Amino acid sequence: MLSISWQMMLLALLIIPLSLFGVVFLMKNSQKYFLSQQTSLGLLNGHIEEMYGAHEIVTAFNGQQKSVDQFETYNDQLYRSAWKSQFLSGLMQPLTMMVGNLGYVGVSILGGYLVLHQVIAIGDIQSFITYTRSFTQPINQIAQSMNMLQSTMAAAERVFGFLNEAEVLPDTSDPVPVSFEGKSLIQGQVAFENVRFGYTPDKTVIRDFSMFVKPGQKIAIVGPTGAGKTTIVKLLMRFYELNGGAIYIDGHDTRTFTRKDLRSLVGMVLQDAWLFEGTIRDNLKFGNPDASEAQMVKAAQMAHVDHFIETLDHGYDTVLGESSSNVSQGQRQLLTIARAFLSDPKILILDEATSSVDTRTEVLIQKGMDALMEGRTSFVIAHRLSTIRNADAILVMNEGDIVEIGNHDALMKRDGFYTKLYNAQFSGEEE
Incomplete structure (x- = not known):
C-alpha cells in the first residue's frame, strides 16, 4: 500500500481508529448487560437445580406455583439482559463494515484524483482496494467474534471474583501443644x-x-x-x-x-x-x-x-x-x-x-x-x-x-x- 501511494495509505489508516472507537463505545455499553446476563443465568440455573433437588418438599407444601413464579422472574431478567447485550454486541460487525466501506469510497475518490493527475495508474486503485480489504479483514473478524469474547469476559469476571476471595489464614508456625x-x-x-x-x-x-x-x-x-x-x-x-x-x-x-x-x-x-x-x-x-x-x-x-x-x-x-x-x-x-x-x-x-x-x-x-x-x-x-x-x-x-x-x-x-x-x-x- 505504501509503495502505491502514501496519501491513499494515510486515508486507509483512518479506518482503524474509527472502527476501534465504535467497537470500544459499544463494548462499554454492552458489557454491563453481559455481566447481568451471566448473573441472571446463574440464578436461573441455581433455582432449577434447587427445585429439582427439593421436588418432594416443594410438592408437599404446594410450592409449585411459587416456584414457577420465581422461575419466570429470573427468566425475564435473563431475557432483558440477554437481548440488550446481544443487540449491542451484534452492532459491532455492521459498524466496522460500514466504516470499512466508507474507507473504500474515500480511497476510490482519492485514487481517481491521483489518476487524473497521473500520479498513479488506474490499476493501482484496484490493487489498493484489494489490499485495504485484506487490511481491514482482521478488524471485521474481531468484531464478529466480539459477542463470544464479551460473554467469556463476563463469565471469567465471576470466576476470578470467586478465586480472589480471601484465603483461609494459615496455622501458626509455633502452635501450643494439646497433649504430651x-x-x-x-x-x-x-x-x-x-x-x-x-x-x-x-x-x-x-x-x-x-x-x-x-x-x-x-x-x-x-x-x-x-x-x-x-x-x-x-x-x-x-x-x-x-x-x-x-x-x-x-x-x-x-x-x-x-x-x-x-x-x-x-x-x-x-x-x-x-x-x-x-x-x-x-x-x-x-x-x-x-x-x-x-x-x-x-x-x-x-x-x-x-x-x-x-x-x-x-x-x-x-x-x-x-x-x-x-x-x-x-x-x-x-x-x-x-x-x-x-x-x-x-x-x-x-x-x-x-x-x-x-x-x-x-x-x-x-x-x-x-x-x-x-x-x-x-x-x-x-x-x-x-x-x-x-x-x-x-x-x-x-x-x-x-x-x-x-x-x-x-x-x-x-x-x-x-x-x-x-x-x-x-x-x-x-x-
Whole structure:
C-alpha cells in the first residue's frame, strides 16, 4: 500500500481508529448487560437445580406455583439482559463494515484524483482496494467474534471474583501443644472476650459477646431462631475467623492452636446428622480411629444404638449408602451421638442433638449424655428448654447479645426474656 501511494495509505489508516472507537463505545455499553446476563443465568440455573433437588418438599407444601413464579422472574431478567447485550454486541460487525466501506469510497475518490493527475495508474486503485480489504479483514473478524469474547469476559469476571476471595489464614508456625505422651494438657476452660462477628461485612450477627466457662461446667445457650447460638460454637471451632475480640481455651488464644489440634479437643453433635458412605464401624471410629472394639461397642451402648446395630444383617460392618438413606433420621442422629462418645473430647457441643428421636429414646440418651458430660466442658444449644434445666449456667441470647445469664431458677424468678421463652413452651403446665 505504501509503495502505491502514501496519501491513499494515510486515508486507509483512518479506518482503524474509527472502527476501534465504535467497537470500544459499544463494548462499554454492552458489557454491563453481559455481566447481568451471566448473573441472571446463574440464578436461573441455581433455582432449577434447587427445585429439582427439593421436588418432594416443594410438592408437599404446594410450592409449585411459587416456584414457577420465581422461575419466570429470573427468566425475564435473563431475557432483558440477554437481548440488550446481544443487540449491542451484534452492532459491532455492521459498524466496522460500514466504516470499512466508507474507507473504500474515500480511497476510490482519492485514487481517481491521483489518476487524473497521473500520479498513479488506474490499476493501482484496484490493487489498493484489494489490499485495504485484506487490511481491514482482521478488524471485521474481531468484531464478529466480539459477542463470544464479551460473554467469556463476563463469565471469567465471576470466576476470578470467586478465586480472589480471601484465603483461609494459615496455622501458626509455633502452635501450643494439646497433649504430651498421650495425655491431654487441656483442662477445658473457655473464655469469650468481646467477640464480634458477621457472615457478611454489612450484617453483624454477634456484636459484643463475653463469657467465662470453668472446666467441667455445663453451659446451655438458648434464644430465638437467628439469635447467634450456633454461630458461637462455630467460632469456638474456628470454622470462621472473628471480626473482633478473641476466644481462649485454658488461657491460650484459639489462633495459637493448629486447627487440627483445636478441633481434636471438641466433640460435636449437630442438629443435622452427618454420616459418610462407608460402614457403621468406620463412621463411629471417624473421630478416634485407634479406639478398640470394646470401646466402640460401649459408646454405642451409651448412645442406645447398639441394639439397632445388632439387628442389622452385618452389624457394625453394615455399609451406609449415599446420604445414609438406608437408616432413618433418628438412627443417624444416634450414630453421631455414639461417635461423640467414642471421640472422648475435652469440650462437648450439643446442638439440638436429640431433635430427631422420640421422647422415650430422648430420655435414655439424656442419661447417657449426662454421663458423657461429666467432667467435660459442655455447650448445649436447646430449643426444648426442659432438657437444660440442670445446666450450671444458662445464656439467654437475642440478636447476637447476651440478655440474661443464670441458672433456671434464678432466671425464672427474674421474670424476663427467658421466662417468656419458657412459658411459651409450657403454657398451662405446672412445673
